[in-house]
Amino acid sequence: MASTDERDEDVIVIGGGLGGLSAAIRMQAAGYPVTLLEKRDQLGGRASVFTKKGYTFDTGPTIITPPFLIDDLFQAAGRETSDYVDLMRVDPKYRLYFSDGTQMDYSGYEDNIEQVEEFNPRDVEGYRKFLEKVKPIYELGFEKFGSMAFDSLFAMAKVAPAGIRHKAYKSVYGFVASHVKDPRLRMALSFNPLFIGGDPFEATAIYTLITYIEEKHGVWWVRGGTHKLVEAMQALFEELGGLVKLNSEVQSIDVSDDKRVRGVATASGDYYGADVVISNADVVHTYMDLIERKYRKKNSDKRYEKAKYSMSLFMLYFGVKKQYPDMTHHSIVFGPRYKALIKDIFKHHVIPDDFSTYLHIPTRTDSELAPPGCEAMYACTPVTNLDSDTDWDDKKEGFKDHILETLDERVLPGLLDNLDVVSIFTPQDYKTEFNAHKGTGFSLRPILLQSGWFRPHNRSRDVKGLYLVGAGTHPGAGVPSVIMSADITTDLIREDLEGE
Ligand SMILES: Cc1cc2nc3c(=O)[nH]c(=O)nc-3n(C[C@H](O)[C@H](O)[C@H](O)COP(=O)(O)OP(=O)(O)OC[C@H]3O[C@@H](n4cnc5c(N)ncnc54)[C@H](O)[C@@H]3O)c2cc1C
Structure with missing residues (x-):
């Protein structure tokens, strides 16, 4: 079938998260022309970025490790990471604040003794x-x-x-x-x-x-923010000749009667023919929304209805007209309950009054991310996914105030008086922005029966020519895993195409 684009695409990547970008680079570097179609107006997926009043906010991953995986990726394309990004070591790795008022600097195994x-x-x-x-x-x-x-x-x-x-x-x-x-x-x-x-x-x-x-x-930090890594990966992919199309949401994957992938169609009406489609979009969205039921026996609706999902996150991105030199780059502020809170999140699907949050203050390492004398921060609070009947439009302002008041009281004195900007991102936003099934932060939950062979496979068992990368496939969520998934998947593709 003819493509609406002048290039004759061999490989289509759906979604430009870190997994999709890594796969796109590896395939393009191996000599296959790749077109990457991304729904949003920027690449990175969870690792995207926005600015507000002089503050720069990375929206997702901030703890980058192990660096050798990034080096391997750049080297697969004949490049050196250090020519593109600067990685800075963060120490202590985290500071942990417990609800009894004690704290712990988690630096390293021996240092913790x-x-x-x-x-x-x-x-x-x-x-x-x-x-x-x-x-x-x-x-x-x-x-x-x-x-x-x-x-x-x-x-x-x-x-x-x-x-x-x-x-x-x-x-x-x-x-x-x-x-x-x-x-x-x-x-x-x-x-x-x-x-x-x-x-x-x-x-x-x-x-x-x-x-x-x-x-x-x-534990490493990318100078300038995680989005600098995304920009570097995009630059590398384009230098290699890869094509990125933003604002291009894939609406369906075209499958032939003998269950072979033929191409993809976008919401704006374009069609791209392809021999190989690599989906980095949410795995449930990929199978349930993009592929007709009759083509997927192994990845049936029933399978994904029965699956267990990760939690979601309530994100607050905020800028403060004050500095906190005693704070560390990464902190965990634990609430009073641990097991009971986790059960509320994963089992009872309720939003209790207490919470634990991961507090990220990149300006402790990298002052360029905020105006002089200010700090850019985010509070990442695990919450139940959309299995709860929470109306986030109704809930979000009150929950935001509760989190900021608690942070002001426990670790950031003067926060409320110096608050400059705040943005909220809810589980509903994960669904709307990323097509994340149930608005999860991390796709399928990492449990034994959803790991390895039991996780949706990197090479589709239903449709020939369809492959997966990213959090929902093996080995799972997190920056290292999604980069590794691209390595595994592209090896499988090359094995299939080249008979290695
Ligand atoms: C707040 C937060 C903090 C985190 N912190 C860390 C951390 O510090 N360290 C760490 O290792 N991990 C962290 N993680 C986890 C890590 O960020 C993710 O697991 C990883 O980035 C997911 O990458 P992915 O390849 O699965 O793609 P995603 O980031 O999920 O990207 C998928 C892309 O596909 C696009 N897409 C979806 N549907 C379509 C469609 N139909 N057509 C076209 N495009 C589509 C989406 O718009 C998106 O850009 C964090 C996650 C979150 C949410």
Whole structure:
């Protein structure tokens, strides 16, 4: 079928999140002409950016690790990351504020020992044992599982014994709690699955590897903001000859009767013929909204109706006419409840009065992001997804005030008096802006039965020529995972096209 564009596209990428951009770069670098179609007016997806009154706000990911994945991507295109972006190490990695008024600077495994001793001297031994066990979990879960395609049940069966040996059947919290007793340490060592949309009381203990990634590779910040990485990736893709079309929402994926992809049609009426379509759009949106039911047996509506989803986020982006030199770049402000709050978010689907929030103050590292003497910040508060019947239009102003008042009281004195600008982004906005099913922040929830072979496959099992990248496919959500998904997926595509 003819394309409305003068180029004869071989590969179409739907969606320009970090996963889509990574896949586009890899395919273009391998010599396949790629056109990337993005719904919005900028690339980056969750990692987008906006400015307001001289403040620059990155909307999503801020903790960048491990840098070697970015280097691998640029090197696949014959380039060096350092020619495009400058990565800065952030230390301490986080500061944790507990509701009893105590706090902890989470710097590194050994550096934390003193703090562990202060909280509970009897936990030092358990903490050391925990550290010893997390290293092999990282080697298995990240270095081995993370780069495998899991395109056969056999592949999953082969790794199962190792998973059992590393207690994959335990939850992250259960694993941590079997090593340390202090409730604050249990929180400090178990909250990380929330960064990828997981419930710490349910996510498999394999996800303790997140703490080890940060330990081994550090926590990094892209000078100027995460959007500078997105801009660099776009520049690289275009230098290689790739074509980006913004404001181009794909409305359907055209499939032939023998279940082969033929192309895509956009909402504005354009048609792009393609042999290969890589979708970086939300996986449920990709299957349920873009592909007719009759073509998808494995990815049926029923499958996605039964699936478990990650939580959403209530985002507040705000600028303050005051500086907080004692604050760190990344902080977690824990509320009074931990397990009960998590259950409210993931199970009861309600918005309670208490909350925990991740406070991001990039101007602590990078002063250019706000006018002189000011700070740019965001508060990222995990909330239930659209499975709740919350009317966010009704709820958002009150919830915003509650969060800002609490921050003013607990960690940012004078915030309310110096507030300059505020923008709100709700779960409903995740749905409207990103086509995110149930308005989630991170797509399918990372649980054992939705990981590896059990996650929607990188190579579609329903439609030939259709592939997935991004948070909803293997290995999952988070910047490292979506970049790795692009590596896995493009290897599969090349194997299919080149018979390698
Ligand atoms: C607030 C927040 C903070 C986070 N912080 C971190 C962090 O610090 N570190 C970390 O590692 N991870 C973090 N994450 C997770 C990480 O950002 C995401 O998992 C990752 O960026 C998702 O990338 P993706 O490739 O799945 O694409 P997405 O970012 O989901 O992008 C998908 C793109 O597809 C487009 N699209 C959708 N439908 C269509 C269509 N029909 N046609 C065309 N285009 C379409 C969307 O507009 C979007 O641009 C954070 C996430 C959020 C929300």
